[in-house]
Amino acid sequence: MHPRIPDLEALSAMLHEFVVEREWGQFHTPKNLATALSVEAAELLEPFQWLSTGDGSELTESARAAVRLEMGDVLAYLLLLADRMGVDLYEALAEKIAINAKKYPVDKARGRSEKYTAYEGK
Template identity: 60%
Template structure:
């Protein structure tokens, strides 16, 4: 899948979410604050199937947990796309820009195999 297809898929998803909300007259509830709050709640719910697992690796997840994770991931994505829509953020472009920011913060030659935060590396 190339970048044009991904961007097109995000636009298609945005449009489907717009239609879904319009059909229910929910647009007035979808303020940036409410969408950010819902996004946070759904992201927290994404953690629930992992709770109490020894490592949280995929091999510990049964079909029920995998499906719950899939559903929560869909909720997180939906709220993120709706929030971006309300704030006129091009998610695809923002993600690519963030990769470049992180590339500068975390040069591969310096951080390979080390998960510390960039501020912990020193010069």
């Protein structure tokens, strides 16, 4: 078992209460939540769309605030989806890191941005 971050659990509880109070759970099918997550992730890209380098330092204060709020939306829908699907996000991330560690060994992947298939088997 991996250690828990109480703040993430507290956020999930706050979010659950918010949804229950509004009786929105009836709309939160996995498909709807995954769709909403995708939409919010796309909205996260908008402030970066026409930046010269894409570096965060190019963002205006209002754009940084918009990015921050979109991150909140992405996290909210991810937490809701995980709850609805019974997915332990800590376990899912730990598993994914272990898988990626095998795909991207340090000696082959360090400083490279290519997909693992670019150096797989070498």
